[in-house]
Amino acid sequence: MKGLQRLALSNRWANSLSDVFAFLEKPMRKVEEILREAVQSPVQEMTAMALHLLSAGGKRLRPALTLLSAKLAGEINHRAVLFAAVVELMHTATLIHDDVIDKADLRRGRATVHTLWGNEAAVMCGDFLYATAFNMLARDGDIEVIRTMAQASSQVCEGEVLELQLAFNPKITEEQCIEIARLKTAELMAAACKIGAMASGANGKLTDAVEIFGRNLGIAFQIVDDVLDMEGSVEEIGKPVGSDLLEGKITLPVRLTLDALPEEKRAIWEQRIAKRELTPQDAADLAKFARENRVLEQARARAKKFAEKALEQLMKVASEVNSSEAINMLKRLARFFVHRQF
Amino acid sequence: MKGLQRLALSNRWANSLSDVFAFLEKPMRKVEEILREAVQSPVQEMTAMALHLLSAGGKRLRPALTLLSAKLAGEINHRAVLFAAVVELMHTATLIHDDVIDKADLRRGRATVHTLWGNEAAVMCGDFLYATAFNMLARDGDIEVIRTMAQASSQVCEGEVLELQLAFNPKITEEQCIEIARLKTAELMAAACKIGAMASGANGKLTDAVEIFGRNLGIAFQIVDDVLDMEGSVEEIGKPVGSDLLEGKITLPVRLTLDALPEEKRAIWEQRIAKRELTPQDAADLAKFARENRVLEQARARAKKFAEKALEQLMKVASEVNSSEAINMLKRLARFFVHRQF
Numbered sequence: 265m266k267g268l269q270r271l272a273l274s275n276r277w278a279n280s281l282s283d284v285f286a287f288l289e290k291p292m293r294k295v296e297e298i299l300r301e302a303v304q305s306p307v308q309e310m311t312a313m314a315l316h317l318l319s320a321g322g323k324r325l326r327p328a329l330t331l332l333s334a335k336l337a338g339e340i341n342h343r344a345v346l347f348a349a350v351v352e353l354m355h356t357a358t359l360i361h362d363d364v365i366d367k368a369d370l371r372r373g374r375a376t377v378h379t380l381w382g383n384e385a386a387v388m389c390g391d392f393l394y395a396t397a398f399n400m401l402a403r404d405g406d407i408e409v410i411r412t413m414a415q416a417s418s419q420v421c422e423g424e425v426l427e428l429q430l431a432f433n434p435k436i437t438e439e440q441c442i443e444i445a446r447l448k449t450a451e452l453m454a455a456a457c458k459i460g461a462m463a464s465g466a467n468g469k470l471t472d473a474v475e476i477f478g479r480n481l482g483i484a485f486q487i488v489d490d491v492l493d494m495e496g497s498v499e500e501i502g503k504p505v506g507s508d509l510l511e512g513k514i515t516l517p518v519r520l521t522l523d524a525l526p527e528e529k530r531a532i533w534e535q536r537i538a539k540r541e542l543t544p545q546d547a548a549d550l551a552k553f554a555r556e557n558r559v560l561e562q563a564r565a566r567a568k569k570f571a572e573k574a575l576e577q578l579m580k581v582a583s584e585v586n587s588s589e590a591i592n593m594l595k596r597l598a599r600f601f602v603h604r605q606f
Numbered sequence: 607m608k609g610l611q612r613l614a615l616s617n618r619w620a621n622s623l624s625d626v627f628a629f630l631e632k633p634m635r636k637v638e639e640i641l642r643e644a645v646q647s648p649v650q651e652m653t654a655m656a657l658h659l660l661s662a663g664g665k666r667l668r669p670a671l672t673l674l675s676a677k678l679a680g681e682i683n684h685r686a687v688l689f690a691a692v693v694e695l696m697h698t699a700t701l702i703h704d705d706v707i708d709k710a711d712l713r714r715g716r717a718t719v720h721t722l723w724g725n726e727a728a729v730m731c732g733d734f735l736y737a738t739a740f741n742m743l744a745r746d747g748d749i750e751v752i753r754t755m756a757q758a759s760s761q762v763c764e765g766e767v768l769e770l771q772l773a774f775n776p777k778i779t780e781e782q783c784i785e786i787a788r789l790k791t792a793e794l795m796a797a798a799c800k801i802g803a804m805a806s807g808a809n810g811k812l813t814d815a816v817e818i819f820g821r822n823l824g825i826a827f828q829i830v831d832d833v834l835d836m837e838g839s840v841e842e843i844g845k846p847v848g849s850d851l852l853e854g855k856i857t858l859p860v861r862l863t864l865d866a867l868p869e870e871k872r873a874i875w876e877q878r879i880a881k882r883e884l885t886p887q888d889a890a891d892l893a894k895f896a897r898e899n900r901v902l903e904q905a906r907a908r909a910k911k912f913a914e915k916a917l918e919q920l921m922k923v924a925s926e927v928n929s930s931e932a933i934n935m936l937k938r939l940a941r942f943f944v945h946r947q948f
Binding site: 305306307308309310313357358361364365366381382383384385387388389390391392394395396398399401402403405407410411414415417418420421422424425426428429447 | 763766
């Protein structure tokens with residue numbers, strides 16, 4: 265897919281996202297207010313660090329999931345707004361820790377927290393955001409919401425460690441790739457949706473449906489994230505193509521690429537992965553093979569399947585839903601998740 | 607203080623600690639069981655990392671505070687045991703993150719988690735322990751306990767960042783030194799005591815008293831920690847003397863040492879600290895001056911004052927207390943906190 269055709273699709277997914285955020289403009293502004301208030305601390309540098317990243321923007325996809333799930337089941341009340349902020353705080357904590365670990369210099373176009381304040385302060389800032397999130401939930405007082413978020417948090421960590429545990433293992437299966445995506449990304453999105461519905465006092469059936477919706481959509485999101493790592497050239501995306509593979513991370517699109525190779529070649533590649541011999545050029549070559557042999561389209565098609573499975577859940581509860589507009593917006597969000605180019 | 611006299615005192619504080627742990631033997635064994643169960647994860651490496659540090663021992667001072675506070679107000683029931691484990695998990699999370707940041711090779715005589723599994727997995731393991739702790743509290747279901755622990759967690763982070771914010775600032779006051787100690791160390795001990803009392807259904811007055819007890823004792827603990835950093839020689843303690851000062855951390859004993867210098871000399875030292883010019887030899891020299899001029903005794907005397915303030919709280923509620931043995935044991939723990947040599 266090239267030139268105009270790609271651009272046309274690109275416009276459609278970009279419009280999907282802007283529709284969603286136009287719809288959520290007012291509550292999202294409140295989410296931003298709560299985020300700013302939440303990180304006020306008597307320790308000035310703590311606030312400065314937290315605001316540095318929070319005020320740099322970011323797509324706010326997880327808060328959008330919480331708010332739309334709340335709307336689906338009722339109105340976007342102050343608890344939904346609070347929960348949306350909590351989800352974003354937890355996500356931000358993960359980003360700060362990730363950047364320390366990856367020694368990343370830039371995040372959202374700004375210098376990363378640890379490059380400005382040092383690793384120690386950055387790790388503590390991440391921990392502080394987790395603690396602040398649980399503080400906010402404790403003040404709200406709903407034990408089931410706390411349980412949901414604590415469990416999602418531990419699953420995020422389990423997903424990251426499972427990925428490391430399976431790194432450089434070329435025998436990783438598609439199922440294992442998806443399990444990693446579920447744990448490290450999708451469970452937080454499932455939780456974001458679930459507590460949004462809970463904020464609106466949704467019944468068990470509706471809450472379960474949006475939770476499963478969020479989980480499947482989250483898997484779709486992660487697959488596309490992994491596809492993006494193999495799309496484009498160094499010139500286009502401004503970072504080495506195939507950086508996941510270089511770190512030994514065999515994501516679903518990497519798995520599919522290996523499986524698309526002729527058997528002899530596959531054996532050689534797999535051996536080299538296991539021996540940790542791959543160079544940046546190798547990773548770029550494998551990504552090029554994937555692009556030229558439509559493997560990335562195949563991976564996006566998998567993502568689309570998960571997104572469709574997600575939307576099926578919403579159809580199942582359509583009759584009980586408060587707002588058809590919310591369903592509409594969740595559909596657009598799902599379209600963005602599958603077709604996005606960033 | 608040298609030779610036999612030091613040894614005699616040393617025996618007394620060491621005995622204090624073993625008395626406490628003999629008293630707590632049975633519930634502490636249950637705490638260990640809960641710790642081992644809590645970190646079971648479908649992701650094997652997560653469990654392996656967590657157990658690596660947890661099974662290496664550690665003094666378990668914070669669980670002891672929780673259990674003794676529970677005993678003070680009633681019996682050591684299963685909730686007290688659970689809370690004791692939660693406090694230790696949160697403390698362990700901090701240790702793992704600290705070791706990643708400090709690039710420490712050893713902890714409790716074992717290779718650190720990050721040297722064996724890498725920084726990424728280690729940071730995630732710390733985050734996992736936090737999340738697991740909140741999971742356990744959510745399952746217990748007491749929102750006030752969750753609030754207490756979330757707040758203590760965020761204060762630990764604030765304390766660490768405040769210390770960094772004031773690093774290399776020679777104008778730091780004694781009050782600021784104590785504020786850092788309170789936030790980074792004492793608030794978690796205050797919380798450990800408070801939730802122990804809550805597990806026994808203590809009334810507000812008793813809960814407040816043990817919380818203030820824990821806070822003051824925690825400040826004493828941190829002051830002595832800082833004293834230990836300046837005591838002994840490289841040969842004795844196996845690490846550079848005055849390592850806090852080398853990192854720019856002006857702890858209470860460092861503050862007192864600077865204040866004990868003749869004015870002209872102090873100005874020179876303060877200038878060199880601000881300019882970050884100190885060498886390991888300088889730090890050792892200042893520590894030597896502190897030892898030879900009884901400044902460290904003076905700092906321990908401050909710690910003792912905080913410990914006495916802590917014990918006063920217990921005296922205030924002595925008539926309402928269930929177990930005079932628990933008071934006795936808390937006194938011994940306080941003695942250890944002040945006189946310990948490790």
